[in-house]
Amino acid sequence: xxxxxxxxxxxxxxxxxxxxxxxxxxxxxxxxxxxxxxxxxxxxxxxxxxxxxxxxxxxxxxxxxxxxxxxxxxxxxxxxxxxxxxxxxxxxxxxxxxxxxxxxxxxxxxxxxxxxxxxxxxxxxxxxxxxxxxxxxxxxxxxxxxxxxxxxxxxxxxxxxxxxxxxxxxxxxxxxxxxxxxxxxxxxxxxxxxxxxxxxxxxxxxxxxxxxxxxxxxxxxxxxxxxxxxxxx
Amino acid sequence: xxxxxxxxxxxxxxxxxxxxxxxxxxxxxxxxxxxxxxxxxxxxxxxxxxxxxxxxxxxxxxxxxxxxxxxxxxxxxxxxxxxxxxxxxxxxxxxxxxxxxxxxxxxxxxxxxxxxxxxxxxxxxxxxxxxxxxxxxxxxxxxxxxxxxxxxxxxxxxxxxxxxxxxxxxxxxxxxxxxxxxxxxxxxxxxxxxxxxxxxxxxxxxxxxxxxxxxxxxxxxxxxxxxxxxxxx
DNA sequence: AAGTGGTCTAGACCACTCC
DNA sequence: GAGTGGTCTAGACCACTTA
Numbered sequence: 001x002x003x004x005x006x007x008x009x010x011x012x013x014x015x016x017x018x019x020x021x022x023x024x025x026x027x028x029x030x031x032x033x034x035x036x037x038x039x040x041x042x043x044x045x046x047x048x049x050x051x052x053x054x055x056x057x058x059x060x061x062x063x064x065x066x067x068x069x070x071x072x073x074x075x076x077x078x079x080x081x082x083x084x085x086x087x088x089x090x091x092x093x094x095x096x097x098x099x100x101x102x103x104x105x106x107x108x109x110x111x112x113x114x115x116x117x118x119x120x121x122x123x124x125x126x127x128x129x130x131x132x133x134x135x136x137x138x139x140x141x142x143x144x145x146x147x148x149x150x151x152x153x154x155x156x157x158x159x160x161x162x163x164x165x166x167x168x169x170x171x172x173x174x175x176x177x178x179x180x181x182x183x184x185x186x187x188x189x190x191x192x193x194x195x196x197x198x199x200x201x202x203x204x205x206x207x208x209x210x211x212x213x214x215x216x217x218x219x220x221x222x223x224x225x226x227x228x229x230x231x232x233x
Numbered sequence: 234x235x236x237x238x239x240x241x242x243x244x245x246x247x248x249x250x251x252x253x254x255x256x257x258x259x260x261x262x263x264x265x266x267x268x269x270x271x272x273x274x275x276x277x278x279x280x281x282x283x284x285x286x287x288x289x290x291x292x293x294x295x296x297x298x299x300x301x302x303x304x305x306x307x308x309x310x311x312x313x314x315x316x317x318x319x320x321x322x323x324x325x326x327x328x329x330x331x332x333x334x335x336x337x338x339x340x341x342x343x344x345x346x347x348x349x350x351x352x353x354x355x356x357x358x359x360x361x362x363x364x365x366x367x368x369x370x371x372x373x374x375x376x377x378x379x380x381x382x383x384x385x386x387x388x389x390x391x392x393x394x395x396x397x398x399x400x401x402x403x404x405x406x407x408x409x410x411x412x413x414x415x416x417x418x419x420x421x422x423x424x425x426x427x428x429x430x431x432x433x434x435x436x437x438x439x440x441x442x443x444x445x446x447x448x449x450x451x452x453x454x455x456x457x458x459x460x461x462x463x464x465x466x
Numbered sequence: 467a468a469g470t471g472g473t474c475t476a477g478a479c480c481a482c483t484c485c
Numbered sequence: 486g487a488g489t490g491g492t493c494t495a496g497a498c499c500a501c502t503t504a
Contacts, residue, residue, distance in 0.1 A: 007493070021406040021444075033470060044494045049472075065471045066502040074318055074402065079412050080311050088307075169307065173254040179312055181462040183416035185434035201418035201434030211254075229414040240474070266489065277475045282491075298490045299483040 007043045013051035015041075020060055020071055027073045031061075034069075081231045083179070083205075086132050086140060086165070086221075095134040099163050102193070103129040106155065109145055116208055116218045117147045126154050128164050131193055138194045141222045150214035165219075168209075172216055177209040181229070184222065196225045203227045240276045246284035248274075253293055253304055260306045264294075267302075314464045316412070316438075319365050319373060319398070319454075328367040332396050335426070336362040339388065342378055349441055349451045350380045359387050361397050364426055371427040374455045383447035398452075401442075405449055410442040414462070417455065429458045436460045 005011060016037075019025050032040070038048040052069060055061045059077045063069045090097040106124045108114075114121045126146040132139045144164055146154045151172055159167060182204050184190075191198040202225060208218040238244060249270075252258050265273070271281040285302060288294045292310045296302045323330040339357045341347075347354045359379040365372045377397055379387045384405055392400060415437050417423075424431040435458060441451040 005492095009492075021408050023406055027403070035470085046473090046495085047493060050492090053472085063471065064502070065500070066469050066504090068470065074321075076316065076410070077318065078313050078315050081314050081414075082311050083309065085307050085310065170260070173256050175254050176466060177309070178463060178465045180464075181314075181414055181436065182460065183434040183436040183456075185418070185432065199418065199432045199434075201416040201432075203414065203416040203436075223416075227415065230411060231413075232411045233409060238473095242473075268489085279476085279492090280474060283473090286491090296490065297483070298481070299485090299488055301489065 007041070007047065009043075009047050009050040009054075012041050012043060012048060013054055016051055016055060017060065020055070020075075025071050027071050027075075029071050031069050031071065076233060079231050079233050081229060084229070087163070090132070090134040090139060093134070096136070098133045098136070100131045100133065101128070101159055102131055103127065104159065106148075113145050113218060117145060117215045119147060119149065119215075124148070128159065130159075130164060132163070138224055140224065140227075141190060141193050142219060143222070144217060144219040146217045147215050150211060150216045168217060172211065174209045174211050174216055177207060180206040182206070186222075190222055194222065194224055200225050203229070240274070240280065242276075242280050242283040242287075245274050245276060245281060246287055249284055249288060250293065253288070253308075258304050260304050260308070262304050264302050264304065309466060312464050312466050314462060317462070320396070323365070323367040323372060326367070329369070331366045331369070333364045333366065334361070334392055335364055336360065337392065339381075346378050346451065350378060350448045352380060352382065352448075357381070361392065363392075363397060365396070371457055373457065373460075374423060374426050375452060376455070377450060377452040379450045380448050383444060383449045401450060405444065407442045407444050407449055410440060413439040415439070419455075423455055427455065427457050433458050436462070 025031050031037075034045050034048050034052060038045040041048065052061060052063065056063050060072055060075050061069055062072050087097050105127050107127060108122060108124050109117065109119070109127070111121065117125060119125065125148050128142075128144045128146065130142040130144070132142065142164070146164070146168070148155060151168070153171065157167060162170075183201050184204050186194065186196055186198055186200040186202055188198050190202070191200065194202070196202070203223045205221045205223070206219070207221070209216045258264050264270075267278050267281050267285060271278040274281065285294060285296065289296045293305055293308050294302055295305050320330050338360050340360060341355060341357050342350065342352070342360070344354065350358060352358065358381050361377045361379065363375040363377070365375065375397070379397070379401070381388060384401070386404065390400060395403070416434055417437050419427065419429055419431055419433040419435055421431050423435070424433065427435070429435070436456045438454040438456075439452070440454070442449045
């Protein structure tokens with residue numbers, strides 16, 4: 001590491017961070033310009049810039065040209081969350097990973113899914129339901145729709161050796177997407193699939209993936225009871 | 234913006250990103266070194282470095298000294314999630330924000346909370362329960378413990394003009410923390426507070442905050458039914 | 467109009483890691 | 486030992502924003 005080197009951007013950043021967290025600079029306060037700070041720390045302005053830019057990315061500082069740099073009033077507005085790759089998440093805990101194809105059908109999606117796929121309301125698409133298990137115990141239930149306008153080759157795929165997710169990642173480049181975290185009460189169907197009580201509160205991750213012109217797929221992952229998504233800052 | 238400038242790191246990054254998403258470079262493939270790419274793009278190595286470093290931060294590339302840079306096998310492993318600042322989240326939707334102090338007591342925490350606070354199992358701490366409302370409707374229920382070893386002045390605070398969270402942010406510098414997202418089934422108590430059915434699945438955010446030496450506070454936010462946390466990539 | 471952050475460059479040295 | 490990314494520097498110009 002370079003933390004000991006007094007002029008590394010990490011060392012500089014750490015000291016600036018300390019000044020912020022220890023209230024040496026109060027929230028909302030204007031701090032010295034890059035150039036002055038660089039001189040004070042005896043480093044190049046680019047080094048100071050990198051340190052400050054990082055803190056701004058983390059939400060600790062707010063920077064504006066001409067206006068200068070201020071300590072953010074409300075720190076820590078964002079965290080990075082690792083999106084689990086199911087297979088790895090299960091195997092990294094030393095558990096056996098399997099998946100079970102519960103359904104693979106072509107039919108017309110309900111209206112909400114049609115809207116998400118940005119598709120003609122009468123056009124059929126591929127509907128796939130999968131259960132992923134850890135040591136034979138239900139881990140997460142996946143309810144996926146694949147847009148056949150965007151991924152026509154999906155209808156010929158058996159998904160017997162590769163899970164839908166792994167197959168899609170290899171098949172189709174994607175560019176953007178959105179994620180939604182929420183909670184639901186287990187329906188009778190989901191309770192059966194995940195071996196829990198009906199009504200049980202379950203953690204849910206909805207993901208919609210797009211390429212340049214199309215929505216590729218939309219998927220809802222419903223996790224087993226007690227599942228947690230952790231992160232640190 | 235500088236996106237049009239052909240030598241801006243953004244422009245370079247965008248083109249590299251395109252090569253990755255469009256499979257011009259396959260997942261797992263070794264890509265040219267910084268120096269070569271810089272020459273190809275006609276930019277300085279530092280510019281290329283910044284572009285590639287950003288893509289590595291996003292999880293699209295994996296870089297190792299001497300080994301070189303590879304396209305990540307499984308892209309998009311992490312997303313940035315905005316941690317809601319309750320007051321702002323409510324007011325930004327044009328709703329009236331209020332909070333209601335349901336409880337403020339000093340007593341010995343249950344064992345799991347003691348563990349989180351890293352505290353003596355017999356020592357009392359400050360327990361605060363708050364309900365935040367949007368247009369008088371329950372929005373989120375906050376169940377908080379404050380470590381009195383770390384924040385002794387909390388016991389004198391009435392929390393009548395400032396919510397516990399806003400007060401703490403102003404009082405105490407903190408350095409790190411962890412976040413956990415999960416789901417629960419509403420207990421009778423929570424159902425009453427949040428005006429929902431017992432057993433209803435609810436989205437939960439647990440947060441523990443530390444300064445250098447102490448755990449400052451641990452809090453569980455239980456959101457109203459139907460709450461979603463969204464993010465995009 | 468002027469101040470401040472944002473970025474680019476060219477060159478240098480260093481640190482890590484693979485062979 | 487050697488190759489590759491990581492970083493620092495000094496200087497320059499630019500873009501955005503406020504006054």
